[in-house]
Amino acid sequence: MKPLEGIRVLDCSQFLSAPSAGLKLADLGAEVIKIEKKGGGDICRQLYVSNFKIDNDSSLFHAINRNKKGLELDMKTEKAQIFFKKLVKTADVVLINFRPGVARKLNLDAESIHKINPKIVYGEITGYGENSPWSSWPGQDLLVQGMSGICYLNGDREQDPLPFGLSMADLAAGEHLCQGILAGLFNAQRTGEGCVIQTELLTSLMDLQFESFTTFLNNGNELPVRSGFHNANPYLDAPYGIYTTKNGYLAIAMCPIAKLADLLDYQELANFIKTHTVEQDSDEIKRMLQTKLLTQPTEYWLAILQPADIWCTKVLNWQQMDNAGLFEELKMKQEIHSSEGKHFYTTRCPIRIDGEIFTSEKGAPTLGEDNVKFGIKEE
Template sequence: MTDRPGPLTGLRVLDLTRVLAGPTCTQMLGDMGADVIKIERPGAGDDTRGFAPPFWPGTEESAYFIGVNRNKRSVTLDIAKPEGQAVIHRLLEHCDILVENFKVGALAKYGLSWEQLKAKYPRLIYCSITGFGQTGPYAPRPGYDALIQAMGGVMSLTGEPNGSPQKVGVPVADLFAGLYGCIGILAAVNHRHATGEGQQVDIGMLDTHVAWLANQGMNFLATGENPPRLGNQHPNISPYQEFPTKDGYIILAVGNDPTFERFCKAFGQEHLLQDERFSTNPKRVANRDLVTETLTPVMKGKTTAEWVEALEAQKIGCGPINTLKDVFADPHVQAREMVATMRHGSGAEVQVIANPVKLSATPPTLRSAPPVLGEHNEEVLSGLLGMDAAEVAVLRDKGVV
């Protein structure tokens, strides 16, 4: 761990988020140097503390919680009580950014909505991450990752052609919402540098999900036709898919016609270059079943390792289909330092997936492990807000902290 300053050092974030989308956003801000104060329910904390098994060995924390809550200070506070709301206001006097993922309108009953705060804190950047955003007919609805994957269309694109729709194996709807939230906050910070004005950043999970439909979304807009499920095949490139090998599977990614020509000449398939159905990428896409049927027996002729070596020698995109054990053992992943070890408040060492952003001058820092519930109550309430022991004791006796 290091105390080296990051690009966001000097910014303080009041984190009213829980579960995944919001904590992903605030962890990214924390990794970049911001001081993140995570507000949690007394006695319970973030729901994900109990999203287990697995718990991290030697701790009482779920692996889920540990994955998205480093570089944060945990303060327990009941914001449903007037005394808790008063503490929030005292914290806001020291904070630049507030991030929340409550249902639309839920914070208004505590006097903590954007509309209620913006006049008193004109420099505040207030990021709301919800299922459907602050406006529109679905705004009051709760948002869940699988629900958003379904409504956002990605499930209709994922799975085998004759199989059922499938969600992605990790909660991408939550993760993208958190990352887009971070992008919006950074844009608002830059605007505030120029004008002194804060603003609300309104992130809807469905919006961000539609945004990353990318080429498939554009394919629909161009044709008006729903793209079919293609399993592991690419909608616009062929061959670009998994193939069985002698001992497993491999991904073959032939991105253009010169690469296909190189593949054919290197592996005894020159005759395909004379076949009109294989002559260009659009024609291979139109005849994708034939391409698959033709190349499958070829690919079964070598092991995965043999194909990776042979294809890389020809500068043809390829790769094994790794398990997570394979991923974390991969020498490139290790060389890029994508796993880090931190000392948890319990005394145990925990491993975390590192931040992937590589900055030459101000790289992300791992300053503090995911916190024990309420670990920083004294540090924040007394150290930052200047409360004396008697004042903190009163709040504790009332169940506020």
């Protein structure tokens, strides 16, 4: 039995952030009902990141909304409002992620929901907060990355700000919302009262940087300086970084430079660090390491460094990960069956409870897939 079995979630959200929270809750056993607007549904259905389609929708939509039921409602009509109120009475959680003010127009705001069911745990994600100066701005992931400062942690010193190649703000906010909802459900069980869980794309991305921000806020607001060569973390000196080898790439984490020079049989580096410090000459040390590491393949260096307890690894792309058996060994791949009979693969829930791995083969719903089951008749 999954821990959230018996919990009903009304997922009224769209795009990536809050729907990803619904996905996490579904993976833990909750019944998640995705409620989409009539005549097109979630815009994410047509948000393509590749040419790969599933049931005429984007693969992104199916990745975020698998394992959910689906209803299509025109919330601007009285009939839909009456039905939705009945549904709220049976629910434990409501999820939204509209711009401030939109939920109230549709009677989906927390106050309206709690009048129907005071025990509801109401989860909301906005871009920048309901009352901030930027509340009306579009809550789009790249824009939030740009505002958050995180783009100045990537790339080398002379490079332009560099965003992450993932929807970091959306996914972080979804994780934070899920965390808050779980706390809210526990509190509702204990007190009989619901609550409002809120987070923002921007605050979530700021929280991801808490380690770096703690240094910044207590160091006279001094900006971190990215390495000029092979930057991997602006607060960590050589050898921390990724290096090119004769046949690929090698990641090396923190370790004493003198030990590394000895293991690499690199006398030039050993002599250099006698008169130079890692703090002042980190970039030059990295350049010297790069020159040495280019002379042999990755496997050659791993055979020397790993037995000596140097923290290092081969840098893998996704094909190399798969070929190396990472998906198989960790059982991270699961097969999903779409509503129209198509089979595809995605990752599973990464959480294990008492050793149990949680999977579900149910794909994302087609638009209004469960309308008939819930007694909604087409007009």
